Amino acid sequence: MLDLARPRATITTPAAAAVFTMVLTQGPVSRVEIARRTGLSSAAVTKAARPFIEAGYLAELAATERTGPGAGRPASPLAVRPDREYFLGVKITHEELIGVVTDLRSEVVASAHRPLPSTAPETVAAELAALTGDLLGRSPAYRERCRCLGLAVSGDVDRATGLVRYSPFLSWHDVPLGELATGATGLAVTVENDVKALTVAEHWFGEGVGTSSFALVTIGLGIGCAVVVDDRLVTGARGVAGEIGHVPVGGDGPPCHCGGRGCVEAIAGIPAVLHAARRALGEPELTLDGAIAAARAGDPAAREVFARAGTALGRAMAAMANLIGPERIVVSGDLPGLAAYELLEQHLRQSFTQQAFGAAADCLLVLRPRPFEQWARGAAAVAIQTLFTLQER
Template identity: 35%
Template sequence: MAIHSSTRTDVNRSAILARLGAGGPASRADLARALTLSPALITQLVKDLITDGLVVELDQAPSNGGRPARMLGLAASAGRAVGVKVVADHVAFVEVGIDGQVVRSASTPFDATSSTFVSELVERIREFIGSGSDVNLLGLGVGVPGSVDSPGNGVVESAQLGWNGVELGDALRRAIGLPVIVENNVNALAVAERLFGLGRSHDDFLVVTIGTGIGAGIVVDGSVLRSASGGAGEIGHIPVADDGPRCTCGNDGCLESLISEAALVAQARSAGAIEPAAGIDALLAAADGGDEGALGIFREAGRLLGRTLAGIVHTIDPALVVVLGEGTSAWRHWSPGFEPAFRSHLLRHRRSIPVEVETWQDQSWAQGAAALVLATPFDAAGAGDQGRLIRARLAGQVATP
């Protein structure tokens, strides 16, 4: 019932700005409908935002049969976000506008297992922020492989990084002086899909990543599912074989132990489909060249993924599946195994569910992280104190000449 986390005015002002960013120019009537606020309130809020130099009136739209609408757009200075993606051996950065457009990006080496990894990360982040222009930064979004207690707090458990109870959020807040949102990197991708991608027109969809790891971001009723301890979406550890290979998690027969990039490479090496020192690029090249062993490895991976995703579709009933991650570069070889396995295990009325594979770039992970900041204006109570600070920074701006 009550909104505690921000003043209501901050919530509304930041929602208007974020909506103009994510959705493009809109009229007052559009904003009232989209944000379910009365036209009277929108008029008041927009008047103040225009006075504060954050919103500008654009051309009039053609009439819809009545008074023509006056379109509104964002002023150029309306704030930016930085996204950081952390993996074991490097860190990627992007700086984006409120519309999600990438202004600049960078990537630097990094050792997540070093005993001074936090201060090294802080240094890298300071360098990236310091080399940007003097535009208002709303906050920092950080995506990590692993689970996070809550995005507004940011305590990380990550086997891949070797981190156990690392208070990353607090450390970065203290060192950088910006609001910081920390989230699992696949969940961050799902947030980005919801805001800027194919998920914009769906309240319920599934993001699946293939590549180094196998993971899922589950969007339900417009929000990413985190559940009890922030660990929803760990589909890589769904058991799919009773006596399958040993997984990095210690169990046997997890999906990931069979279809992660490392697993495919290991199978290919064992089968002689590639040289013992070759990697995934060689496997893809072999499959492209028609090698039956390589094709079979990808087909079987697709089959296992398809069957497993069919079960997930029955469990959570999404309207769309989006496939992302480094592994998508090989999707043409996964698909022959994936499609029949997936659709034949779906109930009849679900067999036409769309599965979309999007164009992947390494900076996509960092864009996902940045989206964590950009999404907070849409959730009045979301991300606790950090969310409130971000909304205040977005809503409280006054443009300087």
């Protein structure tokens, strides 16, 4: 039985951060293995782990391995207690809020959708309050053990202040979303760019576990990208690092909304693909599902649209691989199902291999669609990171 009166664990040293992160993302793991991977002494690992055990975040499992050859002393692996704390994550789109409750291991335990009557910031804050109330009301444990809310928003986000500088799909400029959401929900709020939030989830709990450098590319209304180097999310001086959507790969055209020409987003973003498919097939009312169906049925014009999009994506990803050398690149997003990925994949991989330099071509490419619930999970993963900065002292 968890003792809810116990305070939250406190991160006060790099050793504590290293130990807790390793158990959280790669556990169960023994102290000996933690010491081996981190370079800390066994005594330092034990000292760092003790507060988390006492606060109920970590547990010692039954001894299942030995610390040395022969008759070495059995080791008791450390594991996270997932239900010690819960976290809310919400993905904000121009049409709805998608919310989840996750445990400490970022496993989704509850989810809900809530339509947005408008994208006015005050309306969004009010709907966030209603959504979080719904989700937390589903279990006394959620309400008692949830303190943090993560929000994922497209566009230029200042995570440190919770300010959304610019979100084109929400038509927002300089919106203090963190402040508004905190006032509406009473929770500690962290706001992050949606692609970066999804990358945090993949780095800690998904395809990026065990890698020190990887990248996530998303296909949707725009082309998003976030990069992890040396186990750190790269933000750049102004928070816009990794924007491969605006890498020019298409010569002088087509024009992009950013003002440039030939950007990846202007060729491979969903609006660009749909526009090109309508022109190629001569059907002004064609839907994206219709374009995918035509291409899967073998229509050469429709297939060429997806081939061009895949080629543009592969070239941009190769440029990124040449620059930072990630161990793997995960391609995700909100295209409608695996069918669209199948139409892109061959051309994406081929152009990537052709353009990547030397060993960069060995980078593992993983194509996997993600529903919006996973983007909300990314927002919750960002909230989980607040364990490192919002501890009671």
